[in-house]
Amino acid sequence: MSLPEQQSSEPITVSRLVADLRMLGVQAGDTLLLHSSLSALGWVCGGGVAVIEALQTVLTPAGTLMMPAHSGDLSDPAQWENPPVPAAWWPIIRQEMPAYRPDLTPTLGIGVIPELFRAQRGVRRSAHPSGSFCAWGRQAEAMTAEHALDNCFGEGSPLARLYDLGGHVLQLGVSHDSNTSLHLAEVRAGRCQPKSAAAPLWRDGQRVWQSYADLDYDNGDFEAVGQAFEAACPELLRQGQVGQAQCRYYPQRPLVDFATRWFASALQQAP
Numbered sequence: 001m002s003l004p005e006q007q008s009s010e011p012i013t014v015s016r017l018v019a020d021l022r023m024l025g026v027q028a029g030d031t032l033l034l035h036s037s038l039s040a041l042g043w044v045c046g047g048g049v050a051v052i053e054a055l056q057t058v059l060t061p062a063g064t065l066m067m068p069a070h071s072g073d074l075s076d077p078a079q080w081e082n083p084p085v086p087a088a089w090w091p092i093i094r095q096e097m098p099a100y101r102p103d104l105t106p107t108l109g110i111g112v113i114p115e116l117f118r119a120q121r122g123v124r125r126s127a128h129p130s131g132s133f134c135a136w137g138r139q140a141e142a143m144t145a146e147h148a149l150d151n152c153f154g155e156g157s158p159l160a161r162l163y164d165l166g167g168h169v170l171q172l173g174v175s176h177d178s179n180t181s182l183h184l185a186e187v188r189a190g191r192c193q194p195k196s197a198a199a200p201l202w203r204d205g206q207r208v209w210q211s212y213a214d215l216d217y218d219n220g221d222f223e224a225v226g227q228a229f230e231a232a233c234p235e236l237l238r239q240g241q242v243g244q245a246q247c248r249y250y251p252q253r254p255l256v257d258f259a260t261r262w263f264a265s266a267l268q269q270a271p
Helices: 014-024 047-059 087-096 112-118 140-144 158-164 181-189 222-232 252-269
Strands: 031-036 064-068 133-137 168-172 194-203 206-215 238-242 245-251
Touching (some): 031 047, 047 064, 133 140, 158 252, 168 252, 245 252
Parallel strands (some): 031 168
Antiparallel strands (some): 064 133, 238 245
């Protein structure tokens, strides 16, 4: 493990993370969705495992920890862009790609901490092939059960369950660009255009290539709406440092309600 360019005077430990999280406002029994950057925290003794251990220590089993567990590569290769694959490969991929397995399918592009969390014993994962979430703790089953296949970030998603339960969002060293709760606001504002999607799934013991309805989500203005929320509702926001990372902790429901109005207003003003 290499040292960061700007290292602290001592390594970031579990006990340090626990103290910092409590100072930020995280409490035993809280229900929270984590978005994180391990590298932003500094040199962490134990890496992502230490971060998970610290969060679970603070929350206790009476609380609930949820993280995104997205696997965007379980999708139609015709829609791949980064990078694309030859069109001649598409039928082979659709025929041969292994089906989604919550216990085995890895996350993609969301960082070290969610991937470690996904594999932890006792963590539950929702059934969506590309937009799943994982959860641990008292509300883990309620958060991840019956994740609708269509419109993976909408009313049938763990994001909506977090809203119903009055949960929080914790951003450890990341911006609002990765704030998935804003996708729920997009859906409620009606700004997302429909699109078709597909993925390999298990159905009645058989692997099938399953088509389903999705939406064309867009995080291009998430940072703008997140900053507008912070300016409008400073009393709801707890900001501070965890390790070396600048972090935010706030209730999800007011964010989603604010962003839904913000997106709807932008739609009305569009030419």
